[in-house]
Amino acid sequence: MIEAVGLTKRYGAKTAVDDLSFQVRPGAVTGFLGPNGSGKSTTMRMVLGLDRPTAGHVTIGGHPYRSLPNAPRQVGALLDAKGVHGGRTARNHLLSLAQLAGIPAARVDEVLGVVGLQDVAKRRTSGFSLGMGQRLGIAAALLGDPQVLLFDEPVNGLDPEGIHWARNLMKSLAAEGRTVFVSSHLMSEMALTADHLIVIGRGRLLSDMSVTDFISANSADFARVRVPDDGPEDRQKLTSTLIEAGGRVMSEPGGALRVTGLPLPRISELAHKCDVRLWELSPHQASLEEAYMRLTQGLVDYRSTDDAKAGLAEPPPLDAYGHPVGGHAELPAEPLEVPQEGWYAPPPPGPRPTPGSGAPAHPAAAEPSAAAVEPSSAATAGEQTSKDPR
Numbered sequence: 001m002i003e004a005v006g007l008t009k010r011y012g013a014k015t016a017v018d019d020l021s022f023q024v025r026p027g028a029v030t031g032f033l034g035p036n037g038s039g040k041s042t043t044m045r046m047v048l049g050l051d052r053p054t055a056g057h058v059t060i061g062g063h064p065y066r067s068l069p070n071a072p073r074q075v076g077a078l079l080d081a082k083g084v085h086g087g088r089t090a091r092n093h094l095l096s097l098a099q100l101a102g103i104p105a106a107r108v109d110e111v112l113g114v115v116g117l118q119d120v121a122k123r124r125t126s127g128f129s130l131g132m133g134q135r136l137g138i139a140a141a142l143l144g145d146p147q148v149l150l151f152d153e154p155v156n157g158l159d160p161e162g163i164h165w166a167r168n169l170m171k172s173l174a175a176e177g178r179t180v181f182v183s184s185h186l187m188s189e190m191a192l193t194a195d196h197l198i199v200i201g202r203g204r205l206l207s208d209m210s211v212t213d214f215i216s217a218n219s220a221d222f223a224r225v226r227v228p229d230d231g232p233e234d235r236q237k238l239t240s241t242l243i244e245a246g247g248r249v250m251s252e253p254g255g256a257l258r259v260t261g262l263p264l265p266r267i268s269e270l271a272h273k274c275d276v277r278l279w280e281l282s283p284h285q286a287s288l289e290e291a292y293m294r295l296t297q298g299l300v301d302y303r304s305t306d307d308a309k310a311g312l313a314e315p316p317p318l319d320a321y322g323h324p325v326g327g328h329a330e331l332p333a334e335p336l337e338v339p340q341e342g343w344y345a346p347p348p349p350g351p352r353p354t355p356g357s358g359a360p361a362h363p364a365a366a367e368p369s370a371a372a373v374e375p376s377s378a379a380t381a382g383e384q385t386s387k388d389p390r
């Protein structure tokens, strides 16, 4: 088992990992998710003794990596598939790692077969594709037949067949009772591979639960409701009615409403009761990808200014004037004031301005924009390949 307690890493003013506590158990694949720069690699380097924590500690089987007897036989890791000596053949690269760790040469041919590189074993690694490099890194991690395995973005560069293979490999390693800790940006991939998820953002723990719990907690059914475009008052009236009936209502980009907590027939009934015509009433399920993006929203360091995925972000609620208010996902529970005039030019928050003061020209405009340790092996895990200049 890997156990982190209060794990913290600062680089000058930058806190890469912030008071992180978690356990990674044997017999399961644990996915380690977070946006770019959220601290996944730094955490893995600290697990492998390549970076020294600023505070807290992390152990494998109760010991810091550096105190483990014959660590390469106990822990295998793929951190950076590019960290291979390009002049060596794949086989020689693995042989040198095996020799350093006292692993018999026969194991090299075994792992080359496991990762499907037996036919290119005598080729220099400088000519390897990204996917071949990843496979070589995975072979290096498996070399010592370790009980604990860490893989940093192992499917990076793999083709669909390779991704499928890597997924099955992780699962079978876990089924053998090993501890498998895999980082990824891809929620969709982790949902298929992992049994347990640890999600971080800006170095902090956001979620630590089984995939099953994550699904039931995050992929709630919802209804999409749309009223005619020329009926903003109807939209408002329906929103108030649905909230009064116990529903949760959120604005979606494009003017639709996302309703949870009420079955479709009840929504239809309520719309009929308050005399609002519907253009759309359809059942949906929030995807895990969407749930993950919502979870990490606001903790993403690098995002394109026109990132289409920003559209998946749940928009904050709107106040009575159509402006976002902080904090909660629902529209305010109080019935909303429906301005009798000027709906298309709602006043900004604060003191009410005089009409025509430059507020958004349409309710939608008032909504938010959418709302290895050298291919790493156990054999090399103790080497100083870290960015941390100690």
Ligand SMILES: Nc1ncnc2c1ncn2[C@@H]1O[C@H](COP(=O)(O)OP(=O)(O)OP(=O)(O)O)[C@@H](O)[C@H]1O
Residues within 6 Å of the ligand: 011, 014, 015, 016, 034, 035, 036, 037, 038, 039, 040, 041, 042, 043, 185, 387, 388, 389
């Ligand atoms: N040696 C270092 N010196 C200074 N800052 C660093 C160093 N290593 C990492 N960082 C910073 O720490 C933060 C976390 O980086 P890290 O590589 O751990 O994130 P990550 O989640 O693995 O990102 P990615 O998914 O992009 O690989 C980033 O802001 C990064 O710039």
